Amino acid sequence: MNRKYRKTVIAGNWKMNMLASEIKPFMEELKANLPKARTCEMVLCVPGVMVPAMVKAGKDCKVAAGGEDVSCFEKGAYTGEVSASQLADVGAKYCIVGHSERRQYHGEDDMLVNAKARALLDKGIMPIICVGESLEQRESNLTMEYVAYQVKAALSGIDASQLRRCVIAYEPIWAIGTGKTATAEQAQEVCEGIRAVIRGIYGARPARAVSILYGGSMNAKNAYELLAQPDIDGGLIGGASLKPVDFATIIKATDQG
Ligand code: PEP
16 A cells, blocks of 8 residues: 555445345444454445445445446447436445456456446546456466556556556456455566556556555455555445454454554
């Protein structure tokens, strides 16, 4: 982390877990375990239908609500889709785009991820743009080449003032939900590489200011070491964000002096 230049973000991704009725007890337990001093921005991304309940319950301990996906279209005959304006209207501040599960199960490609990020920016929602390599790509030494391609594609047409409202999440696919975490060195290396790619597009200042998160089996035990890396500005957390005590421990790990 480097709090001098950028904000630290700890974002949970609940995926298709939990019920709206479980949010209040979750937040009460989270609040009881949170540190008094705030050293990061806290976000919980939930299914669209649960965003209003998260907005309401999150107010008390300043947890921002986020969506997990958004339509790339503004409005119209797109049955089942949720638009950026609809997310903004119910109070979402962030939204994940390009999660590997969307790419894998819903065939989302880089162009669509870019369109979704831009749709969110247009409505004042901060996109959390996910990128990351497969195990095969890592083993073939293609990690940085592939991740650089994803970052450039996702940011296409996004200008420097909009970049300030984007968060990038490096999530190696082989580490998501597997209990296999990238080592702090591996995660740092790719996050540093992502910042270099951004520097190449936008210049030094915007690159220095963009928050880059690590995601992939981050938990209460490994968070401190991952967050100690200079280019890792927070975490996108799946499984551990479903447990209030573990999520609070990860939040506490952002307090590194
Ligand atoms: C995720 O889904 O974004 C994620 C990082 O999941 P987990 O923490 O469970 O690996």
